[in-house]
Amino acid sequence: MIIGSGPAGLTAAIYAARGFLNPLLITGNELGGQIATTTDVDNFPGFPNGVTGPELYDQMQKQAERFGTRTVFDEVVAVDLLHHPFKIRTTSDEFETKALIIATGASPRKLGVPGENEFLGRGVSYCATCDGFFFRNKEVMVVGGGDSALQEGLFLTKFANRVRIIHRRESLRAGPSLQERMKKNEKMQVVWNSAIREIQGNGAVQTVKLEDTRTGAQSETPVSGVFVYIGHEPNTGLFKDQLAMDHEGYLIADARLHTSIPGVFAAGEVHDKVFRQAIASAGYGCMASMEAEKFLAELEHNGYPDANRQP
Ligand SMILES: Cc1cc2nc3c(=O)[nH]c(=O)nc-3n(C[C@H](O)[C@H](O)[C@H](O)COP(=O)(O)OP(=O)(O)OC[C@H]3O[C@@H](n4cnc5c(N)ncnc54)[C@H](O)[C@@H]3O)c2cc1C
Incomplete structure (x- = not known):
């Protein structure tokens, strides 16, 4: 069986x-x-x-x-x-x-926010190796702060113009050498103390609603891809x-x-x-x-x- x-x-x-x-x-x-x-x-x-x-x-x-x-x-x-x-x-x-x-x-593991299921395969992904290629010259976000998030984020810089790591806290769990590689890569940037609250678009992802985890303030940011790496x-x-x-x-x-x-x-x-x-x-x-x-x-x-x- x-x-x-x-x-x-x-x-x-x-x-x-x-x-x-x-x-x-x-x-x-x-x-x-x-x-x-x-x-x-x-x-x-x-x-x-x-x-x-x-x-x-x-x-x-x-x-x-x-x-x-x-x-x-x-x-x-x-x-x-x-x-x-x-x-x-x-x-x-x-x-x-x-x-x-x-x-x-x-x-x-899913983020559990509105738009995540709706835009799966149309901007939302859980696999950079699988989908990175579709984001050539675009801007993407990677959610997470561990080794996989940084590894996949670095991989995505081969394709994307800019890769932003969205992280809830002020420090990453990822190992020091990955963090070092990230700092040296000019396409990468961390958005500290932030969480995605909604993924929006029209047929494909266009913007995300980001929340500042300290103040609760929300803002909309344009982006083409959201890669979720929270385990x-x-x-x-x-x-x-x-x-x-x-x-x-x-x-x-x-x-x-x-x-x-x-x-x-x-x-x-x-x-x-x-x-x-x-x-x-x-x-x-x-x-x-x-x-x-x-x-x-x-x-x-x-x-x-x-x-x-x-x-
Ligand atoms: C959105 C997305 C896009 C992806 N794109 C690619 C891609 O382009 N290329 C690529 O190579 N990989 C891709 N992957 C990764 C790929 O899908 C996985 O690596 C692969 O499916 C893993 O196969 P698996 O058979 O080990 O397990 P899974 O695909 O996870 O299958 C598990 C199976 O077990 C069954 N199951 C679980 N519990 C029970 C139970 N209690 N009783 C009976 N059955 C049960 C489920 O119904 C399911 O059929 C993608 C993954 C995701 C999520």
Whole structure:
């Protein structure tokens, strides 16, 4: 079984189905995962003219089903990974599986301000690597004060005329060397003690309403892009107390994507907090599936590796 219908889950399904592993994939509420929420994907190989997120999902889904993947449009609400075969419960059914690939991804934290959802993919972005290219010679803002905000801000200076870091406080959490690089980059500037209260535009982002966090005074500032870097939440709540996780809640897996329980594999952003790209997640899906295949072959010959393990 595979949980998740993003690039990791669907690629795992393609490989598992072609390997005659008879996979069943549970999609979750976000069909196609994060990539299906964006309009322009220009960096997924095989699409020289780009592809929309929903179209990419549709192609992957069809490819997985072509080789016999069974798709369940439901959400997993509970799992028992402490006994083998593993039990997976959805809102309407219960399943057993000998091997499980977890591809539940992560979700970017949102600002939660008016206009954020409306202008997603039309000026609002959570990924500079994905969307920076669309902001050549424009002005953008990056929200956040940690390493990712500064790293992505510096990356955006390759394209944008000006990159303003919007930060609620008077000092940044980012490491000193990134702060040093930022200071030396004349395209970058920090707007201290400020928070975005609204994103406005007409078809695409045109202005943001900024609030001074000390005085409460508000002003409107013209800008073309708003990149939000206030962290990600891995979707791992289901596996708490069963699988090893790091302090941020990402699944811990070894280089071959084995988690702390034999037969359970992690693929994509549910354990990768570094690359966060569709093609990287697809690659992890491939690897997890190949490892699941080896695990199932071993299982057939030697039984479950740790049958006496106590929860
Ligand atoms: C707006 C936006 C634009 C982006 N643009 C690009 C781009 O242009 N190029 C690029 O390479 N990357 C882009 N990315 C990043 C890319 O989308 C992610 O790296 C990729 O989708 C991660 O894939 P994943 O399969 O690991 O997880 P996700 O895409 O996060 O998928 C997770 C899946 O798990 C499912 N799930 C979660 N919980 C449960 C549950 N309890 N039960 C069942 N299913 C569950 C969800 O429904 C979802 O289908 C973008 C991201 C965003 C947000």
